[in-house]
Amino acid sequence: MTPRLGLEHEQEQQGAAPVRTQSTENTKKAASTATTASTANTENTATTASTTHTAAAPSADSGTERGAQAVPDGLPEIPPYDEIGPVDARALSKTLFARLQSLDEGTYEYSYVRNTLVELNLALVKFAASRFRTRSEPMEDIIQVGTIGLIKAIDRFELSREVEFPTFAMPTIVGEIKRFFRDTSWSVRVPRRLQELRLDLAKAGDELAQQLDRTPTVAELADRLGLPEHEVIEGMSASNAYTASSLDAQPAEDDPEGALADRIGYEDHDLEGVEFVESLKPLIAQLPQRDRTILSLRFVGNLTQSEIGEELGISQMHVSRLLSRTLLRLRRGLLVEE
Numbered sequence: 001m002t003p004r005l006g007l008e009h010e011q012e013q014q015g016a017a018p019v020r021t022q023s024t025e026n027t028k029k030a031a032s033t034a035t036t037a038s039t040a041n042t043e044n045t046a047t048t049a050s051t052t053h054t055a056a057a058p059s060a061d062s063g064t065e066r067g068a069q070a071v072p073d074g075l076p077e078i079p080p081y082d083e084i085g086p087v088d089a090r091a092l093s094k095t096l097f098a099r100l101q102s103l104d105e106g107t108y109e110y111s112y113v114r115n116t117l118v119e120l121n122l123a124l125v126k127f128a129a130s131r132f133r134t135r136s137e138p139m140e141d142i143i144q145v146g147t148i149g150l151i152k153a154i155d156r157f158e159l160s161r162e163v164e165f166p167t168f169a170m171p172t173i174v175g176e177i178k179r180f181f182r183d184t185s186w187s188v189r190v191p192r193r194l195q196e197l198r199l200d201l202a203k204a205g206d207e208l209a210q211q212l213d214r215t216p217t218v219a220e221l222a223d224r225l226g227l228p229e230h231e232v233i234e235g236m237s238a239s240n241a242y243t244a245s246s247l248d249a250q251p252a253e254d255d256p257e258g259a260l261a262d263r264i265g266y267e268d269h270d271l272e273g274v275e276f277v278e279s280l281k282p283l284i285a286q287l288p289q290r291d292r293t294i295l296s297l298r299f300v301g302n303l304t305q306s307e308i309g310e311e312l313g314i315s316q317m318h319v320s321r322l323l324s325r326t327l328l329r330l331r332r333g334l335l336v337e338e
Helices: 002-070 086-100 108-120 122-132 139-156 165-184 192-212 218-225 229-241 269-285 289-299 305-312 316-337
Strands: none
Touching: 086 108, 086 165, 108 122, 108 139, 122 139, 122 165, 139 165, 192 218, 192 229, 218 229, 269 316, 289 305, 289 316, 305 316
């Protein structure tokens, strides 16, 4: 134990200090490294935050800068659309149309001018759509269809015609909306010829009703439109396909009747005899000709036995016996089948 303790004591005297010194140096290096890393992280964090702040700050102005750069050369600055009055929108549209004719289709400038014209004239679409507010279609769908008509009008408009754009665009917008109703609002698809004939009949009917102070006849409508009467009748029949009612639709609160399905149709009591009729057919086919004739005259022609006797040249009593025998035979045939 003593030599080992001596060795340990010697090691403590000779090696302990260098070991503690190395450990202290390592600790200092680790602390220095940690401090440097911490400082670097702090600087990186600060730099990142500063970069983020710096990047975020210009982004607020970047939209304005991009908006300013987005305006092609030679065009005035476009204010917000909701701040432009009708007169200013019309004057600005003339400037944009003049520029649009000088641009090549498919370029950025062409798309910018065209889209700006659409935004400036959306009020025309809303005005045209308001005429159809009583229809069952949502107003958003009508405005969307009218916008398609506006785009078509912008593509077809020419300044050389010396016509105001609203005057040129309104028929196109209204026509597009009417075409939408014509193609989608009919409950049953009918040919376009009948759809247009329905409109002509409605217009002619209103005019004749005012002149005659009564509902016009088919002949009067045909004479007014210059059409055959059968075409007028066909058009009037096609008008019934415009709207349809559900069989399960519930009636109004003050309507004592039930749903439409409960009021249409009735119970056919003759259905109960269909089975007997089908069962009797082969049995009647097996009867002699005179017995079949008596059955036909009695139950189809509703003749009396005396009238049947006169028709066949036999007495009424004979007809009665033949009829009773035939009915008994048929009755037995039905019971055997059951």
